[in-house]
Amino acid sequence: MSDRASRTASNALSAGKVFGAGLYIAVAAATIGFVTLTPFPAYTLNLLMQASTYAIAVLGLTIVLGYSGQINLAQAAFFGIGAYGVALGTTTFGLPFWVALLTGVAAASMAGAVLGLMSLRLGGHYLAMVTISFQTILSLVLTNWIDFTKGPDGISGIGRPTQFAKSGPYLGLCIAGLYLVGYLVWHLRRTRLGRAMQATRDNELAAGVVGVNTYLTKVTAFTLSALLGGLGGGLFAGGFSYISPDQFSFSESVVFLTMALLGGSRFPFGTVFGTGLLIMLPEWLRFLKTIYLAVYGGAVILIMVFMPDGIMGFAVVIWRKIRPIKPLATGDIPPLTLGHPGGREEQPATLKISGLVKHFGGVKAVDEVDMQVERNSVHALIGPNGSGKTSLLNVLSGIYRPTAGRIDFDGENITHLKPYQRAGLGLGRTFQNIRLFTDMNVLDNVKIGAERPGNAIGGGAALERHALAALEFVGLANRAFEAVGSMSYGHQRLVEIARALAGNPKLLLLDEPGAGLNHAEKDGLVLLLERLKGHGLTIVIVDHDMHLVERVADRITVLNFGRHIADGAPADVLRNPDVVAAYLGKVDANAAPRA
């Protein structure tokens, strides 16, 4: 994180990065060499073996909990599957260590994938419950299926690879694995998948609307987490050469979770640090004897209350106080490319809504609405509060399933597509109540928009340039590395618009972009909208500010009580008596004039 402030747009492969990578490899090589050659006493060796293999499993929780915001209370079960894979593989089945390890890891990943596919549509509490259930069932099977697992007695005589048969080299192997996994998990956060995970964590609904397949992302995260659990467990089994079912119980899962939380589940280094701390802690706290687990429990509550992002999160906050992020010297940023020269020009309407209905129980939020949005036009959707504008937008972007009717977008029927699929076709959107990915920085927010499926802009430096261009378009490129949560309301709106623009939408849905802005910000917004209009972008805008609507709209559709009541050029529509009545109430023609 700390290197980001000084990083500029153009030097993606800076000297700092090369130095960092070199330092990491050097430290890794030194540690591996040291542990391999040092004749540790057996006790220290066991602690180190446990710490390194546990840390690999806990890094799985960094992915699923820290990056993706999904709970996993069965990490000990995946750890156990990996361990039993190696244990049974090298004893009962006489397999070479590597084959057994691969089997164990594959089994753990499969279990994770199946569990994830089953429960991640629901997420939240269900996931907590399903993982606990799985953990419980696995513990029962390990204990009771004596013919296969050897039951409560456990398995001894577990093999190691011949080259690493001695404890020193084997520990070196585990530490090398930890360094490798640690790097990969750290790197994951900077990839498209990693950004998709964080977006899903921060705002699942918005993530879908900007083009992230949130379900697949969560399942992937869960599977990767199980994979690392299995890998850690497999190495653990080889390290101790004896395992038994009680090492993989629910309370161990909680220990794994605590390790991730204590260190800071979003930070791989924090996770490893937390693991080491909690493995050493019981040794240091021996005087507590029987109550140390109770202290554990109490510590979990205290961490949640006082240090929700763990020790690392706390440290980062302090560090940011000492060295705040300064505005960035952006240098040359290429202009943002908007518009679709290769679009289907034979289709005059970008969006065609026919007979669209959305009921919530007895409430007809959208009632038989027909509407067409012409290519390269700005189409305003207005109506009194509760007239169904936002509901209509939610049906258009796929958040709500329509009760009846049909939506065609660029000549394609999208009525039954999921939000991320619509984003993939080029449907962009902003929200009335801003929905940004609050724990990510401004640039990453916009990158996710740029990474929508179907938006071919290339990865790496090209992606960064493109995202910066979108930010420059709204005038915020110099704030790219700031935390989005710390920006003003008006700027957050602009970041949300930039996020949508970065995806180069064929149609942009703006849900009350002027809400909550002051006069100066609103003037800026009108200028921005006029610039977008100048680029020929097709826009549907919902807003209450008639001056704003009149200045930018080519055409207006008016809704009232979910029904379409008027449609046409702004001047005509705003004088339409039905529209006036809808907004101001009907004036009785025979009413006495007011005094």
Next chain:
Amino acid sequence: MGTALQLLFTGLGIGSIYALVALGFVLIYRATNVVNFAQGDFAMLGAFSMTVLTINLGMHYWLSILITITAMAIFGALFNLGVYYPLRNRSFLPVIISTIGASILLENGVLAAYGPQPQSLPSVFESQGFSIGTVFFDSQYVVILVVTVIMVAFQYLLFERTLLGKKMQATSQDKEMASMLGIPVALMIMITFIYSSILGGLAGVLVAPILFVSVGMGSSIALKAFAASIIGGFGDVTGAVVGGLALGVVETFGAAYISVPYKDAFGFLVLLVFLLFRPQGIFGERIAEKA
């Protein structure tokens, strides 16, 4: 036939315990949108309190129940203040984790204070039970069923027929609106925790003579109660009761006809089947996030 009826009776008795704990779950969930993973430990505390008071201190049974209920009420209030209240404005994940922490703290705290030896708490009733035909009605199971019926009826009256109940319902549906209408939301949540704690404690008191009183008894009951509330339809009061009873019956029959060591797995298998094919449960509705 006789065996099946016998098993049905036993299953309903055990299921009632799940139902009582599940009710506590559901009430807290509706009030706070958070699942309390320490709910089962409320039952464990209730059972331990009874054991200490009647066996170790030799107190009268009914006095012990009174003290236990009072202690559970105070405990519920403290739990709210210590575990939920500081985190009330955060997402559900920190709160879930905090309640898991509380569960570990409680179980190991009791373990450290009382040791790992499971205790047995004799039933208060002189008679073992009675038989009708070939079916034997164990008096403790009868008591469990009766108390469950009374508690469910009480809860129905509380929520549907009293102003306090309406205020609690309003709080669970929309905290912001409720507080604008002058309902003291924090107090309503406090009362919910107190009531859930009493329910949990009562379940522990009732189940203690059937199971051994051990530190782990709570978490296994809680897991099944949670499963029961998903099967019934999460957040639904009727669902919690029906789900609890159904789970108790499935488990009892499974243990009798299929396998005893895997008794605890049957409930979870039923849960997994529900999650796959009917995640909203028997009575639940699909809930979608608002945009």
